[in-house]
Amino acid sequence: MHILDGYLKPEVWATFDLISVPAAGYLSTKMKRADHDSRIPLLGVMGAFVFAAQMINFPIGFGTTGHLLGSTLLAVTLGPAAAALVLAVILGIQALVFQDGGLLAWGANTFNMAFCGVAAGYLPYYLVGHGRLRSISVFGGGVLSVMTGASLALLMLKISGSPVTPAVFGGSAVVFLITGLLEGAITVTVFEAIERLNPSLVETNKHNLRVTKRLFLGLSIALALVGISFASPLPDMLQKAIETMGIPGRQTHLVQSPLAGYELPDITNLYLRKAVAGLIGIGLVYAACLLLSRSVRPRRQGAL
């Protein structure tokens, strides 16, 4: 889901431009360094492939059509860093030439789809992609990448004061889920076809994590998902349901954390407060995940 220019508040698009521009710069220098030069034409042609694949629509019933989005496919074939860079460029071209997304909103769209979308799409493959669960992990990655990108876009629109009511959010969530399931299904069939054609094209997953580490990572991802759901407007409905059922004030805070109740003090708008607090929460969880994965990685490489 591409956000167009003019729909995000200046604070929001500026923040995400400030995040995405250096990140994309880092990825490109990493790609340019050493003998990665041969990958530049590859990334370009694969970007063109994603564009072409998006043009091939197929009927999914009810008079609508679907197409491959490709972030998970790129992540499991080219690797996550290359996939993120290609998608960042694709988003730029879409914003400029195809009126899909915007120039100022590029940072936000890149953050949603190129960085978080690819990370979410690659994660299941990274965790369990080397064994029997390979296909399922690719499928799950497809679902997750679409859901992550789309819910982040909705969240950003909501922080910007757009009328994303719980009803709108619920309706879109259903649409995203269907899109995500389709994406997962196509990705997995394309992935298997590529593997049959030429197994060397698929990035072999050598991440043979031990069960405890896998559980550990899985748990932190589950935590991140809980963080997202807290930031989403859906719990507002949940809260309302609880209030109307007459069980208010039951929650007790064991630890008075700075983000208690996911509300920050000095921000007046209730939705805004929750969304901002939720985003900070996600950021913290993400930082924790990053640290965890950093601490896990060196030992794994040592074992290989």
Place this chain on the structure above:
Amino acid sequence: MDRWARGAGPLHQLNPKVKVIILLAYLIGVSTTPSSQLGTLAAFAGIVFIALVVSGLPLFGLMLRAAVTLPFSVSFALLSYVENGDGRIAASVLLRGQLCVLGTLLLVATTPLPSLLRALESFGIPSAMLEIAQFIHRYLFVIADQGQRMRWAAASRDAGKIITKQSLLQRLGGALGVLFACSYNRAEGIHRATLARGPKGGFPVLHAPPIRKLDAFTATCSVLTILGVRLAAFN
């Protein structure tokens, strides 16, 4: 779009760097305008309309192109109307989105992509990203054509009827997988050809057009006008 960009109107002659600066100023101006200031947005609409007329591009074609985003903007404006009950806010939501689209469209329709990418390079966009963008632009239609040929081939094999027991999804997955592998091989071929041409390969460096006095003058005037429109309270 490429055909439009090869024109020779006054906006085509403007230095691409200058055009990017003006567009950024314009986009920032439009997107920081609060929804309550419908007058400011109307003034921005006036600016972009003047630029459209000056550019000498087909007005109707451009408008049609910009209308691609209408489903999104209209549904958003409707939602905002339902939520706030204020027609002015809904109108400014719609206007702001469409004005940004028109401005971007004007840049791309008056600047060929290679010179646009070169202008972006001088703003510090990493060369790796720009090279990837060049490759995408070059091979997009090659690969799309290949996909089209594969569809024709499939249609001639089964005469439009499904004669295999595979599901639609499997056939689609297989076709996309073949396309993927072909694209991959093509990329390897390109890389070998680049290596054969010389150690550096890459893109030939075109001479970036110098910034003339007229360019500097236009840039200053446009940015000042945009700033003036944004700061003046039009209510």
